[in-house]
Amino acid sequence: MIGLSLAEIADAVSGVLHTGGSALTADSVVSGPVHTDSRNIEAGAIFVAKPGEVTDGHLFAPQAVDRGASLLIVERHLDLPVAQVVVPDVVVALGALAADVVTRVRALGRLKVVGVTGSNGKTTTKNLLGAVLERVGPTVAARGSFNNWVGAPMTMLEVTDDTRFLVVEMGASGSGSILRLVRLARPDIGIVLSVGLAHAGEFGGIEATADTKAEMVTELLGTDVAVLNADDPRVAGMAAKTRADIVWFGQGPTATVRASDLHASASGTTFVLQLASGESRTVSFRVLGEHHVMNALAAAAAAERLGVGIDDIVAGLESVARAERWRMEVLGGRDGVTIINDAYNASPDSMSAALKTLAQIREPGMRTVAVLGEMAELGELAGEEHDRIGLLAVRLNISQIVVVGTAARRMHISTINEGSWDGESTFVDTADAAFELLRDSLQPGDTVLVKSSKSAGLRFLGDRLGDLFS
Known part of the structure; x- marks a missing residue:
């Protein structure tokens, strides 16, 4: 972060500055990085004690101080020997501080x-x-x-x-x-x-x-x-x-x-x-x-x-060689087996695009395998969109489908109902079961797409398959 005095930071986030127990004053300038994870704190850093769904960042403020934090942004004053800016909402304060920094640099x-x-x-x-x-x-x-x-x-x-x-x-x-x-x-x-x-x-x-x-x-x-x-x-x-x-x-x-x-x-x-x-x-x-x-x-x-x-x-x-970790990430290689790990996010649009890519890059005479999990956050559209993806896989002539997890099961059912396949689609309950199935059934030259929403956890299955064929 750019250098700002404690007073300037407090003003930017509309907070109350407390310097008692600290060697710093309102005019002291800090310029360390800003973190919400105490494990990332280094000397001179600013720790934002963000409440979370599972725990509360305030509980980790002592560790942040031990690691050298120069300033805490908190929602309540803590009995710690470090400068603190107390605000009603640390997430709002984080945004306000960021906006202030960008405004200053833009100027x-x-x-x-x-x-x-x-x-x-x-x-x-x-x-x-x-x-x-x-x-x-x-x-x-x-x-x-x-x-x-x-x-x-x-x-x-x-x-x-x-x-x-x-x-x-x-x-x-x-x-x-x-x-x-x-x-x-x-x-x-x-x-x-x-x-x-x-x-x-x-x-x-x-x-x-x-x-x-x-x-x-x-x-x-x-x-x-x-x-x-x-x-x-x-x-x-x-x-x-x-x-x-x-x-x-x-x-x-x-x-x-x-x-x-x-x-x-x-x-x-x-x-x-x-x-x-x-x-x-x-x-x-x-x-x-x-x-x-x-x-x-x-x-x-x-x-x-x-x-x-x-x-x-x-x-x-x-x-740029890859979109991002777990996004159309190419792994494997042993025995000519290619793993495409694209299981960080999945929507009907991105699922369709990934399946079309799988079909498009098929080597002559080689198999394509689609390992598919749930597309999350579709609400009342979930059923029909999972059906549509199953039908698309059939029409693209994907060689083998493995559908993973109850929430995605309709993809498997829709491929069966299409009537043009005979055993090419398999349903399993868990990623572990999918791994065991694929470990025993993948063939040299296969190209394998692993695709699901993040919540389905198939990105880790993709990593395991990549390691298996590395």
């Missing part, structure tokens, strides 16, 4: 902020854009999927006076959640990737999801830029809700940043990238799955508006 005149949202592809796009921007200037981008009211501010707090680009991933937990993050970060560029059925059960349907994703662009200024997916009608409709200048990306004719001549394989996708300037280049994109080309286009569109040239854009895109 220096160099920092540009990009916000990224969408039902699918946020983390991949954030990683791609970060890889491009860091080629031309100091860049801060979220680690992993730091995209909620805690993770996004933690990313923002990593900026320094030298930071030129900040890329903030913004997820949604319901109406108003993205708007809250937008008001903290104040993006110069807002990217909306897609509107799909991910979290539709939480939001109350896809139209409510679209309204929530539109919060990314509704408060952008006329001097800002909205990067919108021209191929998604619900995203395209957001053009009427923003004052910002619009850059369209996609594969259709209305896109100004677009891809053509796509060719997908097990090593990635090659395509011709055309920028809004009219410049074009062939990109050898190593992230597995043709659907990730849209994320590359969004990153390229934002980067171009930030003044990055096409050579650096292409080099940045080509430098």
